[in-house]
Amino acid sequence: WVVWVLERLFSLEKIKSHLTFKGGTSLSKVYKMIDRFSEDIDLSIEREVLGFGWPDDPENAPSKKKQRAVLDNLSKTCSNYVQTEMLNSLKEAIVTKLGTTKGWQIFSDQDDPDAQTLLFEYPSKTSKNGYIRPLVKIEIGARSEHWPVSERKIQSYAKEALKKQIYEPEVCVRVLNAERTFWEKATILHQYAHLPEDKKIPPRISRHFYDFFRLLNSEIKETALTEAALLERVAMHKSIYFASNWANYGTARKGTLKLLPLARILKDLEKDYVLMEAMFFREVPEWQSILKTIEKFEMEFNNSSSS
Template identity: 35%
Template sequence: PPRDRLDLFLATANRIGAPVGNVEKDFWVCWTLNALYHERPAGEPRLLFKGGTSLSKGYDLIKRFSEDIDVTVFRDDLEEPASVEELEALSNKKRRAKLDAIRDACRAYITGPLNAFLAAQLTEVTKGAGRVEIDDADPDRQTLLLWYPEVEPRDGAYVRPAIRLESGAKSALDPHGPLTITPYVAEEAAGVDLAVPDVTTIEATRTFWDKVVIAHGLRRWYERRGELRQEGQRVSRHYYDLHCLMQSETGRAALANLDLGADCVRHARMFFDRPDYDLASAVPGTFAIEPATKMVDALARDYANTTAMIFGT
């Protein structure tokens, strides 16, 4: 019953020092992961869990509440295989066409079969109160919003009652392994197993280098354009994540693995490059990770907007 669920969410929020809306959303993040990894029909494309939510929920390396789920669809399963080596061998025109084909195949799966599957699952479990829609904010149309019914609606809350399922099929797939993801409320829900096992997740060392590449691109973009990418919104989290990773054994191990870093840069240059990222200079000695002085105020404002999402702040 909603009253019981609210009591559980409130007890968990009190224990971990987080807003109740975050606890409820975390429950639905885990529900969505369970649907993706254990409820889809056999023969569906494999998915790889990645990004900030994997760092917090999978590896407990950051104390940032992550409200989005970031997944990569295995290209081979979309019948659009493409390695960096294969793309490097193509002409610019053929490479662009191949990247467009990968995007289109991913979009077709996400907005078609996956959308229909998740909508049916959500409708059933919420008795029609939940819904799934394609996120118009994503120009590539590879993102879904899963709206869930709140046990206690909250006006004007920073956390909206929707899981943003971001996807694509261009990210690197290795190294990865299976992890168990558990919602915060599991401790209060004694006798109910809420853990989600066998979630195929990118290793955190790879995510570390991906964040380094993002930070480099943010700095170079600012130097060339005189403005922060994405108007400075939702970008400070990358610096927070890097800061946390640098305090960990995982971050130190990643930093020692320059071959993995070079592979991340090579992959980014092939699949995600923009001239203003200047990824040609993303090599040891010329990596530009630290924000320029004039970036700091805008990043601080963005970070202030997200402090509700960071435990202990």
Template identity: 35%
Template sequence: MKKTKIHNYFTLSAEQKDFVIERTVRKLKTSLAVIEKDLWVCILLKYLFNDFKYKDYLVFKGGTSLSKVYNLIERFSEDIDLALNWEVLGYPQKEPYEARSYTKQEKYLDKLNENTSEFLKNEVIPVIESDLNSLLKNTNLKFYIDAKNPQSILFDYPKEYDLDPSILSVIKLEIGAVAEPIPFEEKEISTYISQANPQSFLEKISVRVVDPIRTFYEKIAILHKEANRTNGNYPNRYSRHYYDVYKMLQSNLKQRSFQNLEILESVIEFLKKFYRANFAKYDDIYQAMLKLVPSTEAIEFFKNDYNQTKSMIFGEQVSFDEILKTLQAYESELNLVIKSFDKWSNKTI
């Protein structure tokens, strides 16, 4: 089989497709459904950052960026999380940061989110459908707004293999304007098929992606928030954040996290401005009171959640207890670093 671009996979015969897919399954030790969904995730990313009309206003972020771009986690992350520059909606760059009362800020954000949803429905979806159906010579590709979240676009991608019950039957594009993807960089990704069949598929896909140090800080802020939650309304599928932080701590991000506290401050201030939650106690982090391990009740909830989603992990099957042990040790280490961080020594809360 000659080397070809990944979208030409669809021109292969059924027998050739089966050979490529099954070889990928054997090499990567994952399911047919995961390989197929990853292919469509990468096709979307290639389009969004190379051919999409609004490509310059997007930055790739979140769990899928950690696995696809940086290989920091061994978890199949199936959503495409994108930050949309609010300037494309007509908002001046600095306007959303302006000082407002709590009530006025909430109204402002409601309007910004409403404008984002309208933009996705009336502009983004028609453009994506038209472009991809033309590019792939397929007139059946359909995208639609998630009824549960108007800032998410769902893509019921074509399936030639039985769906794995552990993954969603759609690809979710979470596109939000209330995000601060700074710093970011240009990187390359490849499909699982390309990784397992480099002799046939060598195409690299360029994406603009947020630096993983910011994603790391965002995730520890999430864990700090959950550790301070008092209402017992623990969110489903959040155990992934505990796993992701654990895995990221096995990389150079641990050392980087001791040296880039200005980015952590940016994350904290952004959350306080745009995602307010009084119980979260984000300011405690400035006082070296970061909490990563939640209450006993929460641990039981997240441990059960983790055990239900472990099939998404294709690497080491680490226990949730081991994850918490690692987080507890890191919590103490980072708090010690924060105590000696002069810039925060006089911070008034």
């Protein structure tokens, strides 16, 4: 269903060239680097479409106060776009493909305070699971950077498993390059490594540790290391568009990158990881193996000479 929804999204003529598919699901569906099911589609829309291109983007704001105001306006404009034009266009595309308005629904996710998430509910005969739900979550933000990207073809797991032609064709999507996602994941881990004592780790965060572990065991690791300047670019971007007074993005660089949080947080993450096991369709890596691999990379990366 994820691939099916992606096909609908990237068939929307007005918007498809301005969308970028990113995040963990792109690592699974496009790059085949992780072996977990994901019903979440993480998309970014170019800010120019919403009227926030240069020189009106947040990075050109003359002060922090003005920058916050521009970001707030960007968020509201994106929310309005998602809840009106995006929702209506996608609904129309689904109706056209299915030929009916029955048996499915697409609606706004009331749990998203930013109102930038849509939920596509599809018929399912399987029992509901805490991690696998009969929904495709479509998150559409406007704060991400669309570089570097490439055009890639994807297909569903069902089609791959059958190893024969089925009705659904391959889908061509614009996707964030895996080396960028490598450093995006690293900065997520860096962020939670600085989680304050009075904050609890949110649910479903252990997937980022698994994803980064798989990236460290893939060919993209070497590519990412040759593009290590991307780490500082990602950290700088997040410090503006995803500002946090505790994430310490300024230290997300060679020499001071921190990837593992405190022991109490690791215990909560391990419990979360156990719940996540239903998402895997191949061998489940041991949690301690994940941590050791990440710890080893952190030490080697920080101690390596600057290029």
